[in-house]
Structures are given as structure tokens and as C-alpha cells.
Amino acid sequence: MPYPRVYRLQRELLEACQELSQGEPATLLLHVSGYGFSRDGAPTELATAIARVREHGEFKIAVYFHELFATGMPWRSAFWHSRRQQRAVSRIAQDADVVVTNVERHAAWLEEVPDKRTKLPVWKLPVISNVGESQSLTGMESRMPTLAVFGLPASRRKSYGHLGSLARLVRALGVREVFDIGPPFDAPAHVHGVPVKQLGVVPAGELGNLLSRIRFGFATTPAPYLAKSGVFAGYCAHGTIPVIADPFVGTFDGLSDGLQLISPKTVEAAGAGGFDRCSTAAWTWYRQHSVDAHAETYARVLGQLWASAEASAVSSVAGA
Numbered sequence: 514m515p516y517p518r519v520y521r522l523q524r525e526l527l528e529a530c531q532e533l534s535q536g537e538p539a540t541l542l543l544h545v546s547g548y549g550f551s552r553d554g555a556p557t558e559l560a561t562a563i564a565r566v567r568e569h570g571e572f573k574i575a576v577y578f579h580e581l582f583a584t585g586m587p588w589r590s591a592f593w594h595s596r597r598q599q600r601a602v603s604r605i606a607q608d609a610d611v612v613v614t615n616v617e618r619h620a621a622w623l624e625e626v627p628d629k630r631t632k633l634p635v636w637k638l639p640v641i642s643n644v645g646e647s648q649s650l651t652g653m654e655s656r657m658p659t660l661a662v663f664g665l666p667a668s669r670r671k672s673y674g675h676l677g678s679l680a681r682l683v684r685a686l687g688v689r690e691v692f693d694i695g696p697p698f699d700a701p702a703h704v705h706g707v708p709v710k711q712l713g714v715v716p717a718g719e720l721g722n723l724l725s726r727i728r729f730g731f732a733t734t735p736a737p738y739l740a741k742s743g744v745f746a747g748y749c750a751h752g753t754i755p756v757i758a759d760p761f762v763g764t765f766d767g768l769s770d771g772l773q774l775i776s777p778k779t780v781e782a783a784g785a786g787g788f789d790r791c792s793t794a795a796w797t798w799y800r801q802h803s804v805d806a807h808a809e810t811y812a813r814v815l816g817q818l819w820a821s822a823e824a825s826a827v828s829s830v831a832g833a
Contacts, residue, residue: 575611639740642750645721749799
């Protein structure tokens with residue numbers, strides 16, 4: 514690995530930063546998903562640890578919010594944890610120099626957090642692919658007439674549930690095989706007569722290469738949150754056309770039904786216009802927030818912050 518991996522308790526975040534920076538100016542870049550830091554999804558201990566880093570004053574803090582807080586009905590645990598989750602997320606956002614998230618709805622909520630330290634806008638960057646990125650696009654004629662069902666067993670089970678009532682969609686796609694990709698489970702043998710081939714867990718590098726040769730990939734994430742889906746990002750990064758079960762109107766995070774993705778409502782028009790158009794649109798949309806685009810955004814914004822801090826320090830010395 515190019516960078517050291519250090520395992521520390523959340524409350525030791527400041528000490529870990531000091532150890533890794535070795536006394537040099539540095540930035541703490543955090544990827545926050547509440548349930549990754551706390552069983553109830555409220556990263557309160559992390560918020561306290563970040564406050565310590567802020568009070569120390571030695572580091573800039575950039576936070577990428579993958580998720581904010583859960584919602585649900587009163588008989589679901591998410592309902593009872595939601596308020597605590599919101600408070601913890603607000604505390605983290607207040608202490609950050611740079612706030613980034615993945616979808617418009619999250620960005621709008623974060624913009625309303627009171628007393629944020631930063632006066633910069635909330636930056637929106639859809640998630641990056643975990644299975645690599647194609648630097649060039651493979652045309653539809655060179656791809657297998659295959660539909661990928663990719664993810665954890667729960668999401669794939671949901672995918673097959675949707676596909677069970679989408680016979681017309683499956684026919685319109687012209688797929689001849691379904692590739693089931695992920696940890697084994699009791700996947701169906703066929704989907705409307707189309708055989709399902711279980712590939713199991715495929716290493717990231719191999720999966721990226723495979724997706725670049727597959728025409729379609731099924732996604733179950735609701736339209737307003739597609740930009741935070743790693744599965745969706747993986748499809749788009751390789752020009753695999755995402756297919757969803759529920760049509761939508763308008764745009765979410767630059768995505769339109771029938772352009773970068775297709776649904777039962779738009780599949781026939783998309784096919785008539787040539788599926789290559791959708792593949793190109795999905796890949797082009799992803800390139801706007803690729804790994805390089807993420808890195809460039811952080812480098813530019815944080816560079817401006819450090820330059821401003823240095824200018825202020827020089828001004829203070831001159832004034833003294």
C-alpha cells in the first residue's frame with residue numbers, strides 16, 4: 514500500500530493525526546457513514562474526536578458525508594435514532610473546513626446546518642466506482658447481450674423481485690443471459706426464460722473488465738439517491754447502462770430517465786435511438802466526478818484554504 518494503515522480508537526483521532534503528519538501541516542480527510550462509526554448510526558464519539566482536532570488547530574478538516582441520517586416509521590429503530598444522528602452530523606459539519614456529499618438532497622440539508630465554520634458552499638461529488646474506471650468506452654456492438662445483477666445478497670434478491678414483474682423490459686433489452694455477481698445466495702435459475710449464470714464474488718479488477726463488456730446492469734437504489742450508490746457508479750464508470758424498475762421525471766444529480774439510464778417507460782425509445790447513446794451518456798456523467806475529479810477538487814479547495822491561512826499568518830506577523 515502507498516500509505517500507512519493505522520488502527521486507532523475514535524477518541525484517539527487527534528493523536529493519530531499527529532503521528533501521521535509528523536509535525537507538518539496536514540489535512541484530515543474523513544469519509545463519514547454513521548453506521549460505520551456507531552451501531553445506532555449516530556457518530557457522536559467521532560464528532561467529539563473531530564472537535565478535539567479542531568480545537569488543536571493544527572489540521573484542516575475535510576469531510577465527505579456518504580450518508581446523513583436514517584428515517585422511518587415509529588415502529589422502526591431508525592425513527593428513534595434519527596434525531597441523535599442529525600445532531601452528530603451537524604456537529605461534524607460545523608467543525609469542517611470543507612464539506613462534501615454525494616446527492617443534491619444531502620447537500621441541501623447540509624447547507625442549512627447552522628454555525629458552520631466554513632463559509633464555502635457544500636460541494637457535491639457523486640461516489641466513485643469501487644471496481645475501477647474505463648478510460649475509453651466499448652461500443653454496444655462489442656459487448657455481450659447480458660444484464661448484470663451485482664451487489665450484496667439483499668440487494669440482488671430485491672433486484673430479482675423487481676425483474677420478476679418486468680418481462681417486457683427484459684425482452685426489450687434483448688438480453689440472452691443474466692450475470693449474478695456477488696456472495697452466493699439462492700438466485701433464480703432463470704428470469705423470464707433468460708438463464709442466470711452465478712459468477713460469485715469477482716475481484717474488483719476483473720469485475721471492472723467484465724462490466725466494460727456487458728451491456729446492462731440492474732440497480733435498485735431510488736432515483737434521488739443513485740449518485741450515492743457504488744453499484745450504480747460501477748456501471749456508469751464502464752459504460753454499462755443502468756436499468757431501474759421505477760421510472761421518474763425530471764433530473765436527480767444530473768441523471769435523466771432515458772438518457773444515462775433506462776426504465777420500463779423509456780427502454781423502447783432508448784433502444785430505437787440506439788443504446789450506444791445511453792452508454793456514452795452514463796460514462797460521460799461519471800467522468801465528471803471520477804477519482805481524478807475528486808482528487809482535483811480536494812486539492813484545489815484545500816490549497817486555497819492553506820494559502821489563505823498562510824496569508825493571514827503573514828499579515829498577523831507584519832501587523833505585530
